[in-house]
Amino acid sequence: GESVGLHLPTLSVQEGDNSIINCAYSNSASDYFIWYKQESGKGPQFIIDIRSNMDKRQGQRVTVLLNKTVKHLSLQIAATQPGDSAVYFCAEKGRGNKLVFGAGTILRVKS
């Protein structure tokens, strides 16, 4: 979800469980959405993307769902692993090429 201020929302899951990370976006004209994973001290790493003419897209162990009616995006990670622990950002692209990032969600995987 979204957060204001210095504290990111945190999702703690048990290893092997499924994770769902949510994001609300702001611009109804955005036509392209991306999920990024960012590990400590590293740059964002592309996970999966989806265009506005789709409502679901699947990758390896990940699924992105897009609900344009309520401007909501979610990332589902199947069989979550310790290596999935990171901060996850959604990003939207509207006019032009710049990406607008959400605040981020911390995913902690417990072994």
Next chain:
Amino acid sequence: NAGVMQNPRHLVRRRGQEARLRCSPMKGHSHVYWYRQLPEEGLKFMVYLQKENIIDESGMPKERFSAEFPKEGPSILRIQQVVRGDSAAYFCASSPPEAGNEQFFGPGTRLTVL
């Protein structure tokens, strides 16, 4: 194919000094973007450049900040007369000319202003 490269990875400056951050895009990529990230926040767009052109600088502060992407060499983000509030991680991303969508990020430069 090497990814996006940024240097230095860490940069320490005293207030009033200049900071120069470099970004070499992925091979074949002619679009470069700069983003700034404060602790526990998402990335904020600063500027979008193509070779020798600034396409969108709507996220750049009006003063002290400038960016270039020359015909030859890396893209440079320059911050003059740095202040403590400039301390952040600065990320560069690049994308190929034909797609313009997926952006590949570098490892970032962490600027600390003392």
